[in-house]
Amino acid sequence: MRIARWTPADGTAPGEVGEGFVIGDRVVAFPDGATVADILAGGQDAARAAFSRVKGEAGTALGDVHLLAPVVPASVRDFVAFEEHVEGVSAGVEGKSFVAPEWYEAPTFYFTNPHTILGPGDAVSPPVTKRLDFELEIAVVIGDAPGVGDANLTTEDAASRIFGYTIMNDWSARDVQAREMKVRLGPAKGKDFGTSLGPWIVTADELDEYLDADGFLAIRAEVRVNGELVGEDLVSNMGWPFPELVAYASRNARVRAGDVLGSGTVGNGGCLGELWGRGSTLPALHEGDEVRMTVEGIGELTGTVGPIVEAPALPPARTRSRARHR
Incomplete structure (x- = not known):
């Protein structure tokens, strides 16, 4: 369905x-x-x-x-589940390919903004940036299941809470993201201006035939910019299958019907940031560019780049006295 x-x-x-x-x-x-x-x-x-x-x-x-976007999310978690993506992006940021040992210990994620969701064909309005990027992802949409709770789920129970799948484009302003993450928090404003979902939710049973022996979805994902293929990968190259992502999200917390959990960016060119880290000279996205994502068994999600929106300026932090009394 x-x-x-x-x-x-x-x-x-x-x-x-x-x-x-x-x-x-x-x-x-x-x-x-x-x-x-x-x-x-x-x-x-x-x-x-x-x-x-x-x-x-x-x-x-x-x-x-x-x-429109096929769901109005209750929340949006976005993982970083593809080792190849981490390798490529780290090379661009740190000058060499590096995957922290902690990456292998647990499927890390961040929360992004459920109020800036875009649908198929919608234009994203980025902040002031010279490094606008896309991120090709697959997302699960959570539903309820009889007798299954919300918190501290086993992998088996987590699998029953996966209602279906959709395509996700996590638009990213890489220069903004790089600045704010030097503070060891984020990403925030480099990400939360727009996330595209669509074109629809495909129920989980429709993709059962693509599950491999280890529970990974062996489906092909591709991304094209202005018609040119720039990235392609198998979703089964994730470090964890989707039920394990859901189970981890539920640790000492709750997952609810309507939550969206993104896989993180696929490898092999799932975003420009990874390609830049591997020496690509592809330009950053600009107004008018079209990003088209195709995922086997799900469909196609297209988004365009709209004009940059300059927000009101804020002053830098004030350096003030650290006196402990008035």
Whole structure:
């Protein structure tokens, strides 16, 4: 099953959002006005029951709608699960390829902004930057599962909480990111201005055939900039399979229906930062550039670069007295 959100392509009903299934070349709304959030809360059983009720309906031609991000995330965690990506980016930042021993100990992630989510075809509005980049990722969308909790999940229980998969583009301003991470915190403003998701959620059962013997998704992921292939990898080159990412996220915390967990950038050119670290002279992204990501079994997500948005200036930190009394 493919699950999506959309608006009419002709703009006749601004603010009207449809939510439902993509069936062949049409979209069909969920029954009884249900939303994606409702379906995720009901889990795979709710999705199958809803699909059986509406699969025969005419719906609306896919070409007559504009797809939105397929979920309004409750939260967004983004991992760094591809060793090759870490090797390439570290070479660009530190002058040599390096993977910290701590990377192998646990699947590290950061939280990004769930309020700047973009959908298929949407333009990103970056901050002032000379090093705008994309990041090709696959994300899981969390749903509920009968009898399975939210916290300290086993890998098996975590697998049952994976409702489906979508493509994720973690837009990045590398120069902003590099500055703020020297403070040993972040990334923050180098990332949180835009994350693209789409084109839809493919339910987990649709990708079961691609799981290898170790539980990794052996699907091909590619990224093109202005039509030129610049990166490609197998998602099974991750350091951890997706259920282990979900299980780690739930340690002494909670994962809830609607949470999105990104894999981190694939290797072999999944972002310009990695390619720059390996000596590539490809330019940073500029206004008007198109980034098109294709993932086997899921679909295609396209995003464009819009104009830079300059935020109001802030002063630097004040150097003040450290007196401990008034």
